[in-house]
Amino acid sequence: MRIAMAQILSGTDPRANLGLVENYTRRAADAGARMVLFPEATMCRFGVPLAPVAEPVDGPWADGVRAIAERAGVVVVAGMFTPSDDGRVLNTLIATGDGVDAHYDKIHLYDAFGFQESKTVAPGREPVLIDVDGVRVGLTLCYDVRFPELYVELAERGAELITVHASWGSGPGKLDQWTLLARARAIDTTGYVAAVDQGCPAPDIAALGPTGVGGSLVASPLGEVVSAAGADPQLVVADLDLEAGRTARETVAVMNNRADFTRRRKAESRA
Template sequence: MRIALCQLTTGPDPEANLGLLRDHARRAAEAGARIAVFPEAAMACFGTPLGPVAQPLDGPWAEEVRRIAKDTGLVVVAGMFTPAPGGKVANTLLATGPGVEASYDKIHLYDAFGYAESDTVAPGSEVVTIEVDGVGIGLATCYDVRFPELFRAHADAGAVASLVLASWGAGPGKREQWELLTRARALDATVWLAAVGQADPAASGTEESGTPGASPASNTSNAPTGIGHSALIGPDGTVRHALGPEPGMVLADLDPAEVTAVRRTLPVLANRRLPQPR
C-alpha cells in the first residue's frame, strides 16, 4: 500500500488550505498513492480562533475534502475542527475516500509546555481505526503520541499501521522528543507509524498571522504551529523515510506482511501482562 505523507504549513483561512490539500492530493494520486495523510489543523492553523472556523462533518469544508478524495481516488486523512458542546470545538481527524468514511476526535489534549488546548477544545473518548483495502489503520493526533496505550489499542483492533497527524509545538528538545516518541510507539505496538506534521512556518517562508493563507510563525499564545520532520517508521522502530522542517512529501510503500514478521520475532503484544496492585 503506497502512502503519501503530506507535510505542509496551513494558515488561518480554511478555503486557502483546501487549495493546498487539493494540490498535494493530486500529486500523490499521480504518484500511485492509495492514502494521502495531511497534518493536524489542516483546516486552520493553531493561533487562529477555532470557534468561528469549526464546521460539522457534513459542512462545506469536509464536503470539499470528500470531493478531493473522490476526484483523486484517494483515501484522504486530514485534521479539522468540529463544533462541540459548551462553546468548544473538537480536534477532529476526517478520513474519507473510496470505501472509507470515519472521524476521530483527539483524546489527549495538549495541556503542556505552557499551552492549554482544553481551554477551547473538548476531548474525544473513542479509539478509531479504519480499513483500507483490507489493511487496518489506527488514527491519532499529536499529543496522543505520548500515550502508548492508544497505539496498542489500535493493534488490538487489528491495525497494522497508525497515523499520527500533528502540529508539534516548537521548543528546546521538542524535535528529539518527537523522533523518540514516534519510534517508540511503532515499537510498542509493532505497527507501521506514519507521523505527519505541520512544516515549520519559518522554514516555509510564511509570514505572521494576519496575512491571508499564512501561518503564524510567531504569536503570543504559544500555539503549536509545527516543526516538520514527518517520518515513516517501520514496525521494528527504524526510520524508513523522513523529511526536514520545510514543506515536502514522502511517498512510501507499507507492507503489512512485515508487521506479521516483526510480531513473530518480537511478540510484545502477546507477551503483555497487567501488573497486579498489592
C-alpha cells in the first residue's frame, strides 16, 4: 500500500489552504499513492479565532476536499474545524474519496503545556476507522497520540494502519516526543503508524500556538522509521508492506496476549 503525507504550512485563509490540498493531492496521485494525509488544522492554522472559519462536514470547504479527492482518484484525509452545538468548534478530520466518506472528531483535547484547547474546542466521542482498498485505517488527531488505549482499541477493531494528523506545539524536546510517541504507538499495536505534522513555521507564527514542528514519519509495526520528513514543507511517499506487518503482529503477539489477559480477568471477575 502506497501512501503520502503532505507536510504543509497552513495559513489563515481556508481557500488558499484548499489550494495546498489540491497541489499536494495531485502530486501524491502522480506518485502512485492511494491515500494522502494532511495535518490537523489544514483548513486554518491555530493562533486565530476558529469559530468564524468553522463549517459543517457538508459545507463548501469539505466539499472542495471531496472534489479534489474525486478528481485525483485517491483518498484524502485532512484536518478542519466544524461547528459544535455549545458554541465551540470540533477539531475534525474529513476522510473522503474512492468510496470513503467519513469524519472523526478529536477525542483528547490539548489542555497541556500551557495551552487550553478545550476553551474553544469541544471533544469528540467515538473512534473512527475507514477502509482503503480493503485495509482498515484508524484516524487520530495530534494529542490523541499520548493516549495508547485509543490506539489499542483501533487495532482491536482491525486497524492495520493508524494515522496521526498533528499541528504539534513547539518547545524543548517536543520534536523528540512527537517522533517517539508515533513509534511507540506502532509498537503498542504492532501496526503501521503514519504521523503527519504541520511544517515548522517562522518563530512569530510558532509563538501563537501549536503550529507544527515538522518531523512527519511512518513507523513500522516494530517501531522502525520507514520514511521521515525534516522541518520544511514536503511530500513524503511511503510503501507499507502490509503482509510483513501482519506477520509482525502474529510474531510479537502483544495484541493476542492482551486479548488473552482480558478474557482471564473477565473470567476471574465472574468466578
